[in-house]
Amino acid sequence: MSIETRALHYTYMPGSPFEKQALTDINLTIRDNEFIGLIGHTGSGKSTLIQHFNGLLHPSSGEILVGGLDVNKKETDKQELRRQVGLVFQYPEHQLFEETVERDVAFGPKNLGLSEEEIHERVLEAIHYVGLDEALLKKSPFELSGGQKRRVAIAGVLAMRPKVLILDEPTAGLDPAGRDEILTQVRALYLAHKMTVILVSHSMEDIAKLATRVIVMHKGRVAMDGTVPEVFARAAELRQMGLDVPQVTRLAEEMAKRGMPIGDGIYTVERAKSAILMQLGLLKNQKGKEGAGK
Numbered sequence: 305m306s307i308e309t310r311a312l313h314y315t316y317m318p319g320s321p322f323e324k325q326a327l328t329d330i331n332l333t334i335r336d337n338e339f340i341g342l343i344g345h346t347g348s349g350k351s352t353l354i355q356h357f358n359g360l361l362h363p364s365s366g367e368i369l370v371g372g373l374d375v376n377k378k379e380t381d382k383q384e385l386r387r388q389v390g391l392v393f394q395y396p397e398h399q400l401f402e403e404t405v406e407r408d409v410a411f412g413p414k415n416l417g418l419s420e421e422e423i424h425e426r427v428l429e430a431i432h433y434v435g436l437d438e439a440l441l442k443k444s445p446f447e448l449s450g451g452q453k454r455r456v457a458i459a460g461v462l463a464m465r466p467k468v469l470i471l472d473e474p475t476a477g478l479d480p481a482g483r484d485e486i487l488t489q490v491r492a493l494y495l496a497h498k499m500t501v502i503l504v505s506h507s508m509e510d511i512a513k514l515a516t517r518v519i520v521m522h523k524g525r526v527a528m529d530g531t532v533p534e535v536f537a538r539a540a541e542l543r544q545m546g547l548d549v550p551q552v553t554r555l556a557e558e559m560a561k562r563g564m565p566i567g568d569g570i571y572t573v574e575r576a577k578s579a580i581l582m583q584l585g586l587l588k589n590q591k592g593k594e595g596a597g598k
Contacts, residue, residue, distance in 0.1 A: 305371045305388060305467035305500055307334040307357055312366035314352055326352045328524045330366070339494050340502045341515030341532075345546040348521040350504050351394075354470050357502075358389035371467070387416070390466030394473040396457030397450070405431070405448075405456050406441040412464045430459035434489045451482025455489065462493070468500040469493070475510070487514065508550045512536065512571040520547070533569050552576045 312330035317323050327349050334340055344350045355361040356368050359375050359382045368375040370389060393399065402408035409430055413423045431438065434455040440448065445456050454474065461469065471490065475483040491514055494501045505511055511518060511532070518535040520528035522545045528535050536542070539549045539557075548554075549571070556570035556579075566579040 306336050306369075307389075307468065307500070308332065308367075308369040309353075309356070310367040310369075312353075312356065312368065313364045314356070314361065315364045318364065326524050327356075327363075330526060332519065332526065332529070334500060334502070336500060337498045338500055339514060339516045340500075341511035341518045342502055342504045342521065343506070343508070343511055343518065343547060344521030344527075348545075349524040350521050351472055352524075353521065354391065354472060354502060354504060357468070357470060358386045358391050360391070387412075387464045388466055389468040389470065390461035390464055391470045392458050392461050392472065392474060394476050396474075397445070397453035400445045400453060400457060403444060404442050405436075405445050408445050408456060409459045409463050412460055416464070426463045426465070427459075430463040431456075433462050433493055434459045435485065435492075449482065450478050451485045454478065454482065454486055458486075458489075466499070468502070470502040470504075472504045473506065474503070475505070475507070490514070508536070508548055509552070509572075512550045512553075520545070532571055536571050537569070 309330045309332045312327055313325075314327040315323060315325050330353065342350050342354070352361065356363060356375070357370065359380075362376055370385060373380055373385075375385060400408055402411060406427055409427045410423050413426045418426070427441070428438065431441070436452065436455055436459065440452070445453055448456065458471075458474070469490075474486050474490065478486065487510060490501065490503070493499065494514075503511070503514060515532060518528070518530065518532055519526060520535060520542070527545060528538060528541070536549050536553060539553070542549060552573050552575075553570055556566055556576060559566055564583075566576065566583050570576045570579060
């Protein structure tokens, strides 16, 4: 499902002493099946933008089209919109409230008026999507680990079978193991179901590894929009905005300064590994030629 914004502006508390322009002239087209990495410094407008995508916020001016439908029109079914565009907030486990995992995941489908059989089918489907065991269904969500709670919350959104999944800092506050669990499942979901995914994150490593396209927000505007190599190649501009490049990119930059270049476009550990192995292979071949020439 595609999302399009046209000259989108949003102002918090207009006409008051606390008035703040949060979004200015946002023109974006997010195509079907894209994996978008949305980055920007705190206060850049990321969270404000994504809350427009399922109608939680209404623009001060401009248009938002989701699947070709104008979100702001009175006749647009907001409940259906939020079923199609699933939004997982930062620290979603704070929204868990039911006595069991099963009831929490079933909450959304139950509100759709589905049969008990259909609800149960969706619950099982959703927990499998996020890699949770059925044995946890009867447990209290509050007995689970941080990573498991996060996955229960995501399962509750997936049980609505959305066409767009928006995740606002889904790994915030998790330990490395929990973080890896969440990102592995998000990637698996994207590859298996080809849904549109929008990942908001401060981790350049996660964005470089997962996204097919990166959108950079700065002071309420779109500052950059392109592929991972296109955006991270502009490292100096990113740093001026208070952002950075992946740590492995900084490593490659430092190696180049010290006379050990491994190539441009190093944004993931996997790519760095391949580049280093290639360089070692070239070095070995060169030494072999030199030895043969003596």
